[in-house]
Amino acid sequence: MTLTEMLMPVAPELTLLIGVCAVFLLGVSKRPAVRSAIAPLTLVILLGSLVATAMCSDLDASGLVGLAFDELTGYVRWITLAMGVLLLLVNWRVPTDGEQGEYFGLMLCSIAGVLLTASANDLVVLFFAIELVSVPTYVMVALSRTDQRASEAALKYFFLGALSAAVMVYGFSFLYGLAGTTTMMASGGDSLQATFAEVGAINAFAVVGLLLAMAGLSFKVAVVPFHAYAPDVYEGAASPLTGLLGFLPKLAGFVALIRLLTVCHWALPDSLMWMMWIMAVATMIFGNVLALLQTNVKRILAYSSISHSGYMMIGLLVGPVLGEGPMHDGVAAVLFYIVIYGLMNLGAFAVLSGLNVRGEAAETLDDLAGLSRRAPMMAIAMAVCAFSLMGFPPTAGFLGKVYIFSSAFSLSDAHPFHGPLVTLAVIGVINSAIGAVYYLRIAGYCFLREPGDGLKRVGGVMPGLGLAVCSLAMIVLFIRPTDLVNRAKSATASVGSSVVTRVAVAGAETPPSDTRPQ
C-alpha cells in the first residue's frame, strides 16, 4: 500500500489542515492585498475539501491507526463542510484587518476537528478531535470583538471547556481500564465494544467511565446542568461567530455521544438512562423558561439552543431503529435535526450581525423594533428562522421536530423504556409550545413595532448571501426533505440497532424472551 493510497481516506481532513497552514502563513503578511485574499482562499479550501469528500468514496482505513470510516463519517463530512461554507460567508467581515489569518485558520481547524470526530475509532483520537473543535473556538471568541465582554466570555468559555474536556478524558481512562485498549471498535481482537458485549454496562468502571465521559460531552452540547456558559459566551462573542458556536461543538458532541453509545451497544445501565432522561427534561424546561425572561436576543437564542439540545436528547435516548422509515429512527432524527438547527440558528444570528443601531451591533429586542420597515428582506429572513426554531410549518424546523417526537411515539411496547420515553416526547411537545412565545415575540418586534431611530443595515454581499441561503434552505428542506432524511437514515445503519442489541443483551442474562409472558 503506497502512502497516497493510505492517506486517501483522510483527504478532506488533510486538505483542511494544509489549508490551515497556508492561511496562518498568509495572515502575517504586511500587504493588505494578501490579507484580503484570505477569506476567498478559505472558501476555496472548504470547497476543495468538499471535492475531496466526494472523490474518496473508497474508504479503506486499514493503513490508518485509530480511524474508521462508515456512513456516519460521510454524512458528517458533507453537512460540516457545507455548513462550513455558510459559516464562512456569514463570518466574512468579522475579523479586524490583520487578524483574518488567525480567525479563518482557527475556523478551519475547528471544522477539521468535527470531521475527525466522525472518523475516530480510538478514545485518544476522539478526545483530540473534540479538543481540536473546542480550543480554536475559545480563541475565536476573544478575536471576534475587541471589547471587554469578548475577553471575559473567552476566559469563561476556556475554563469551563477545559474542565469538561478533562472530566471527559478522566472518564475515558476508566473505559481504558475496563477494556485494556483504547480502540473503540474492531472486527476482531480487543476493543471497547467487544468488552462491553462481554461484561455488559453494569461493571463499576463502565458506569463511572460512561458517566464522566457523558458529563464532559454534555458541556459541548450545552445540556443542563452543564449549560451555564452558553448565555454569557453567546452574548460576549460577535453574532456571526455565535452561529458557529451553536453548531460545530454541538455537532461534535452529538457525534461523539452516538459513537460512545454505539460502543456500549445502546444498552446503558438503567441508572444512566434515567440520568439522561432527567437531564433532557431539565434541559428543555430550563432553556425555554429562562428564554422567556430575556430581553437580549442573543441570550434568548442561547437559551433556545439549550432547549434544542434537550429535544435532540430525546432522539438520542430512543436510539437507532434499523429497517424502518425515518419516522422511527431516533438517531436519524437527531442527525437531520442538527443540520436544520445549525441553519436556522445561523440565520437568526446572521440577521443580528447585519444590523447596526447607533453604531453598535444590534442585540436587544428593542433594537429589532420595526425592522420590517427599514429592511424588509432581513425581517422576512428573521421571521422564517424564528418560525423554523419554533417548529412551525412551512419550515424545516417543523419536520425536524416531527421526526424527533415521532421516533419516541413509535417505539414498540417491548422497549424497556417505552413509557418514560413517550412521556419525554410529550414534555417535548409542551415545551415547543412554550418556546413559541419568545420566538413569536422576536418576529412580533420585527413586524409590529414602530421603528426606533438609528437602525441601519450593515455588512456586505457575502453575509447577506449566507443569510439568504440559510432562510431559503428552511423552506426548501420543508418541501423536499427526502434526500437529507435518506442520507441521515443510511448514516445510522452503521451505528447498530438499539432494539436488536437490547434483546441480545437481555437474552444473554435471562431465558429467551418468547418463553416469558409479555
Add this chain to the structure above:
Amino acid sequence: MLTIGLMHYLVLSAAIFCCGIFVMITKRNAIGILIGVELVLNSVNVNFIAFDRYSQQPGFDGQITALFVIVLAAAEAAVAVAICMNLYKNINTIDVDRGDALHG
C-alpha cells in the same frame, strides 16, 4: 505487609482530581484556575499509567495516551495564557471576580 496495587493509584488520582476541581472553584486568579485544570489533567495521566501497568493486555496504549494528554495540557496552557493577556489588556487585572460585563 501492604502491597501497592491498582486501587491505591486510583484513589491517588481521584484525590488529585478532587483537588483540581477544588482549586478551580476557590481560586479567583485566572492562572490559579489554570493550575486547577492542570491538576485534573494530571490525575487523568496517573489513571492511564496505572491501568497500563496493571493491565493484562499487551501494548502501551495507556502510556502513549498519557504522553498525548501532556502535550494537550501544554497547548491548552498556551491558549489560556493568551486569553489572560487579552483580558489583562482590557481590564488591567486577571482576577475573574472583576469581570462583570456579562450579566449572567
